[in-house]
Amino acid sequence: MATTIKDIARRAGVSAATVSKVLNRKDAFIGEETRNRIWSLARELNYTPNSIARSLVTRRSNVIGIVVPDILNPYFTELVRACDDAARLRGYTTILCNSDGIAENEEAHLSFLAGHGVDGIVLSASDVVPNADLLRGLGIPFVSMDREIPMLDCLAATVDTDCRGGAFQSASYLIGKGHRRIAFLSGSAESSNTRLRLEGFREAHRRAGIAVDPELVRCGEFQHSFGHQATLALLAGTRFSAICCMSDMLALGATVALRESGLRVPDDCAVMGFDNIYLAPLLDRPLSTIDRRIFESGRIAIDALVDFLDGPERQRSAIVLETSVVERKTA
Amino acid sequence: MATTIKDIARRAGVSAATVSKVLNRKDAFIGEETRNRIWSLARELNYTPNSIARSLVTRRSNVIGIVVPDILNPYFTELVRACDDAARLRGYTTILCNSDGIAENEEAHLSFLAGHGVDGIVLSASDVVPNADLLRGLGIPFVSMDREIPMLDCLAATVDTDCRGGAFQSASYLIGKGHRRIAFLSGSAESSNTRLRLEGFREAHRRAGIAVDPELVRCGEFQHSFGHQATLALLAGTRFSAICCMSDMLALGATVALRESGLRVPDDCAVMGFDNIYLAPLLDRPLSTIDRRIFESGRIAIDALVDFLDGPERQRSAIVLETSVVERKTA
DNA sequence: GTGAAAGCGCTAACAC
DNA sequence: GTGTTAGCGCTTTCAC
DSSP states (O other): OOOOHHHHHHHHTSOHHHHHHHHTTOOTTSOHHHHHHHHHHHHHTTOOOOHHHHHHHHSOOOEEEEEESOTTSHHHHHHHHHHHHHHHHTTOEEEEEEOTTOHHHHHHHHHHHHHTTOSEEEEEOOSSOOOHHHHHHHOOOEEEESSOOOOOTTEEEEEEEOHHHHHHHHHHHHHHTTOOSEEEEESOTTSHHHHHHHHHHHHHHHHHTOOOOGGGEEESOSSHHHHHHHHHHHHHHOOOSEEEESSHHHHHHHHHHHHHTTOOTTTTOEEEOSBOOTTGGGSSSOOBEEEOOHHHHHHHHHHHHHHHHHSSSOOOEEEEEOOEEEOOSOO | OOOOHHHHHHHHTSOHHHHHHHHTTOOTTSOHHHHHHHHHHHHHTTOOOOHHHHHHHHSOOOEEEEEESOTTSHHHHHHHHHHHHHHHHTTOEEEEEEOTTOHHHHHHHHHHHHHTTOSEEEEEOOSSOOOHHHHHHHOOOEEEESSOOOOOTTEEEEEEEOHHHHHHHHHHHHHHTTOOSEEEEESOTTSHHHHHHHHHHHHHHHHHTOOOOGGGEEESOSSHHHHHHHHHHHHHHOOOSEEEESSHHHHHHHHHHHHHTTOOTTTTOEEEOSBOOTTGGGSSSOOBEEEOOHHHHHHHHHHHHHHHHHSSSOOOEEEEEOOEEEOOSOO
């Protein structure tokens, strides 16, 4: 049986309230001597506060829920780690949920988190548009990452990457290298995410006076497997000298497909990624990509959320992160 | 304000106790009609049980804590995802903690988890030997992964990989391919983990009647950066035709160093990894490695833990996972 | 079939 | 300076 505040109170010959005050440093009016006695008893008995009980009364858990599609995806791995670090610095811990991009899972997780009394939620990008009614119903402050989201009272912040700009940079970089027929690989064609990126890609071409061959645009998923498969399909049907991928995993898949087809990167075909996951520079052939400040975005999301939670004025913020080109060995 | 059991009780014209019974399906003696009324009210009012309050009385949280060194390390990413999936299947959720392999962090996390009333803990490998007194003091059932651990009442299971066997397989495979001077890269020389692996490596050589040149054995960390740096050092000082790495990240680092030095893999130097992280087959040059059933080990750990928690007999188990060679393109 | 009462460990308002 | 009381939302025992 873990020791409780009562155990300490009994041994110290004081009431539980006094112990509580001391242990919570609300001890302005507590005698020096009592205070010391309580602290040393706490240490001696190895007291650990029961957060459950505390949360029940304070209605604060100091826990933040994080919902991502899949932590196996390196982009989210990094994001989650960044959030966790940032949260810890601010006195919070995190509970992680993988939705696998399935709306029902996501909803189940949100309810779960609510039931567990999290103070706030970081809800991260998948293609599904989140259930606004649910979110409103829960009333838990949340920050939305990389997603279009309806305005809600409990929306603490949005943190988005300038995907349009990122895709523009990527395509412009490739065009600058002399490429004229550039393939475009991205996630679901329905998502705003992909739409924006495609706009950026097109804009870069327009500025350079180059037409975009629709044949070269392939949307599906942000996963490795799609990159692999789409590249093979592309190779079978048309010509191109570069691939502008909208995720690093897509780029990895594309690279494998190119190599399997006997093509060298970047000599026969250049490859640009997107995300700049921490693996990108560590690969055998370091990946040229678009940096989107993953770590920073996690930190920013948590800071915005905690500011919203702790600050009395509940300022909502809308953050947009700029991207940049990282030149390495594949393009 | 979220709706509570009382709200439902009031509207249904029954007591909170009755509502609780129905919602928890302990409704054998509750009238058909009351039952339906309660369920539909719950749905209508969008009732979410307050797990905090429930945990306080039941002394069960249905939460399992997971402590790993660093979720950014792909091996742990996978392990964590596996644990999370398995836990969910068994009706539990997980809270993740990154210790960064620092003993104080680990201890802080363990206390934190205890305070949050987790029912059990999965404690995973770093080099530090865990604080047995702390663990005993907490009294929370836990499973230890890949670590030597003192016997404790609350030790639900140990799940280890046969590292000695794995290293033996790796070295034997390389020897079978005709290599005679094989470098060995591993984590901290002090850890039992590395010691065991080195034994396996030596044993393979002994059986083949080959001497191990101490010069070729380099221990440091399981990280990419050490693989890179150690390989460069090796290259500068001696000759070898293969590297037997004790983690896939080490192998990645080694590969990069080889390529930077103008050497081709596997022609000029073969590289074997260890772990078989999900990225291994996805790389530009798919990595030959030792599979250690990461996903399975997570599932097994959770199952053992939950069996221990739920089962009345509290059977302790000691699981050892066998490894196998995965031949791909680097060796 | 259903309800009343007690209590999980803690905090907060107020009393002394 | 310290104690008393009430209550957070829920479950559980036992009485009716």
